[in-house]
Amino acid sequence: MDYLMLIPINIKHRSLRSWLTLLGIIVGVIAIVVMISLGDGLKHTVTKQLEEFGPQNIIILPGSLKSMIGMGAQYRPQQGKLYESDVDRIQRIPGIVFTSRMLIVPKCKIRYKGEEIYMAPAGMESNLFTSGIMPQYSPAKGRIFKDNEKNVVLIGHDFAYNVFDKPINVNSYIYINDKKYRVVGIMKKIGGMSGSSGDDQMIAIPYSTARDIVDDLGLMGKNEISAVYVRVADGFDPEDVADRIEFELRSAHKVKEDDFTVMTSEYIMEQINTILGVITIFLGTIAGISLLVSAVGVSNTMFTAVLERTKEIGIMKALGAKNHQILMLFLTESAMLCGLGGLIGLVLSFLLIYGFNYVSVMFNLGVEAIMTPWLAVGAFIFSLLIGVVAGISPAWKASKFNPVDALRYE
Amino acid sequence: MKPKKTGRTKTEEIIRLENVYKKYVMGEIDFYALKKINFSINKNDFVVILGPSGSGKSTLLHILGLLDTPTEGKVYFRGKNTSLYTYDQLANIRFKDIGFVFQSFNLVQSLNALQNVMLPMMFYDVPYDVRLRKARQLLNRLGLSDKLYNLPSELSGGQQQRVSVARALVNDPNLILADEPTGNLDSKSGEEVYDILKEIHDNGKTVVIITHDVNVSKRKYVNKVIHIRDGMIEKIEMKK
Numbered sequence A: 001m002d003y004l005m006l007i008p009i010n011i012k013h014r015s016l017r018s019w020l021t022l023l024g025i026i027v028g029v030i031a032i033v034v035m036i037s038l039g040d041g042l043k044h045t046v047t048k049q050l051e052e053f054g055p056q057n058i059i060i061l062p063g064s065l066k067s068m069i070g071m072g073a074q075y076r077p078q079q080g081k082l083y084e085s086d087v088d089r090i091q092r093i094p095g096i097v098f099t100s101r102m103l104i105v106p107k108c109k110i111r112y113k114g115e116e117i118y119m120a121p122a123g124m125e126s127n128l129f130t131s132g133i134m135p136q137y138s139p140a141k142g143r144i145f146k147d148n149e150k151n152v153v154l155i156g157h158d159f160a161y162n163v164f165d166k167p168i169n170v171n172s173y174i175y176i177n178d179k180k181y182r183v184v185g186i187m188k189k190i191g192g193m194s195g196s197s198g199d200d201q202m203i204a205i206p207y208s209t210a211r212d213i214v215d216d217l218g219l220m221g222k223n224e225i226s227a228v229y230v231r232v233a234d235g236f237d238p239e240d241v242a243d244r245i246e247f248e249l250r251s252a253h254k255v256k257e258d259d260f261t262v263m264t265s266e267y268i269m270e271q272i273n274t275i276l277g278v279i280t281i282f283l284g285t286i287a288g289i290s291l292l293v294s295a296v297g298v299s300n301t302m303f304t305a306v307l308e309r310t311k312e313i314g315i316m317k318a319l320g321a322k323n324h325q326i327l328m329l330f331l332t333e334s335a336m337l338c339g340l341g342g343l344i345g346l347v348l349s350f351l352l353i354y355g356f357n358y359v360s361v362m363f364n365l366g367v368e369a370i371m372t373p374w375l376a377v378g379a380f381i382f383s384l385l386i387g388v389v390a391g392i393s394p395a396w397k398a399s400k401f402n403p404v405d406a407l408r409y410e
Numbered sequence B: 001m002k003p004k005k006t007g008r009t010k011t012e013e014i015i016r017l018e019n020v021y022k023k024y025v026m027g028e029i030d031f032y033a034l035k036k037i038n039f040s041i042n043k044n045d046f047v048v049i050l051g052p053s054g055s056g057k058s059t060l061l062h063i064l065g066l067l068d069t070p071t072e073g074k075v076y077f078r079g080k081n082t083s084l085y086t087y088d089q090l091a092n093i094r095f096k097d098i099g100f101v102f103q104s105f106n107l108v109q110s111l112n113a114l115q116n117v118m119l120p121m122m123f124y125d126v127p128y129d130v131r132l133r134k135a136r137q138l139l140n141r142l143g144l145s146d147k148l149y150n151l152p153s154e155l156s157g158g159q160q161q162r163v164s165v166a167r168a169l170v171n172d173p174n175l176i177l178a179d180e181p182t183g184n185l186d187s188k189s190g191e192e193v194y195d196i197l198k199e200i201h202d203n204g205k206t207v208v209i210i211t212h213d214v215n216v217s218k219r220k221y222v223n224k225v226i227h228i229r230d231g232m233i234e235k236i237e238m239k240k
């Protein structure tokens, strides 16, 4: 196999054109590697969050996400509403440990020591915290409020220490819409992959308090709520329970299209996979086209190289080179050329992914693209294979040259 | 097989052509580049194949070098009918036993002198240090010790031909085939090449030179002159 040492010399003498044909391989490899890295990262993030969310948990939201995530022209989120009466119905379904309502109060003025911001406090029921099913949601200082308490607030770690110039302590007072609330607890930092979770900025008030504010200001319909949290008992399949919930809500709402969304872990995973599927098809098409174009281009430049080196082939055969060695010489050159393109693509992919992750951390996107060694090895081998496929025909042609004709070639 | 040791030196046949024809089909017409060629070359012969341009000399040399096959007739190499060999076996014989020198040198332009001389051995996995030693030795012997790393384009015609002679000799073949080796050289460089070929012959090798120059056939070390015209042998002149 020593004759393969000729290949680096031949590659060094390749024309600019043959290098340009590698662009397709570079682009193709970048498309594939970035796509899979992003997909893996997204799946990793979602899986981790779903683990925190817990498989026995269900969240019901108003409006239909299905039509929003679906592809193409139907981009049209179905408007919808949820009511306290819905929750009463749901509670009768067997296999439910408890439900917990949430009511977001839109756009409140929040003031602390002269500083004013606008945020949407969440009206919550204490069972979500006290049931112990989400251990990461527990107070670092103070306590959880009671459902019938008035003028109390529970805040996230970042809300306490990062939102206002002056830190907020337990028993500090903050003003929501100019009403005075006492901070009864500050939650533990939840964090996340990118260092912070949205829930670290939460400001929660008892559900009854939120209900009063919303009803007083007429911000939403009577009895209307923002979300329902459902805990499914161990031993019950959350998918079955979700089906029952959907059935109940459909018969209560009496609408043709669902105007609510019942989210289970499985449902969320499905949605993510749908999104990833769309991205995969899109980038996969780009990758496929550019790799195909490139393979044709490489094949072309290999034919040119074979023709240019006709005399050389004749010389090598006269000196004793065998046909299969000439074949290997050109096939390997094609593979190495494409492999080089693959390597360049991998380096650029790595830089792109590194840059993306840097930006992701900076802007708190919560997703990190993951480029596994296997992906890199796979992409490299794939580009080698493209070179082999592109090189087969020209290399075959070279190996079949009649040495006498090749020697006479000028 | 080792040759039997006998008291007398027996002439050992290297190659023999029997009724060889080479036909090229050009459209409607069949063109015979070689017709009814019969002769043999023995060990340590110094053969000159003499004939005008277009008479079929190169075609004949390619057949002698097992690069080409006759349309009709038989070629025996060391007593064996070469039509029974596979492509790879023929390549193997070319590598081990035959050295080519061409009029236009036929060096690989992207390789330097040393690499050109090492080239044949690369296809047969001769270890790198052996390749390097052999190629260096030969190039030194041919007076190119200061040109080892020069590309062909950086060498004069005479130097290029000496590199190609070194490449032909590097495997110590028994048969050296030279197709007008001095055709592209000035007379001084040409003379140097002949000196080298004579030295090879003195060392017991078999040399075949193609030329259209009658004077070459008059050199005293030439023992067989094959006159060829229009693809046919006019006469075979035996000397000594």
Ligand SMILES: Nc1ncnc2c1ncn2[C@@H]1O[C@H](COP(=O)(O)OP(=O)(O)O)[C@@H](O)[C@H]1O
Residues within 6 Å of the ligand: B024, B026, B031, B033, B051, B052, B053, B054, B055, B056, B057, B058, B059, B060
């Ligand atoms: N591949 C070929 N096809 C057709 N004719 C050829 C081919 N190769 C050689 N010839 C012809 O055969 C004749 C002998 O050629 P060649 O052996 O090169 O002669 P020389 O070496 O004596 O000049 C020439 O007329 C040449 O044109």
Ligand SMILES: [Mg+2]
Residues within 6 Å of the ligand: B057, B058, B059, B179
């Ligand atoms: Mg000729």
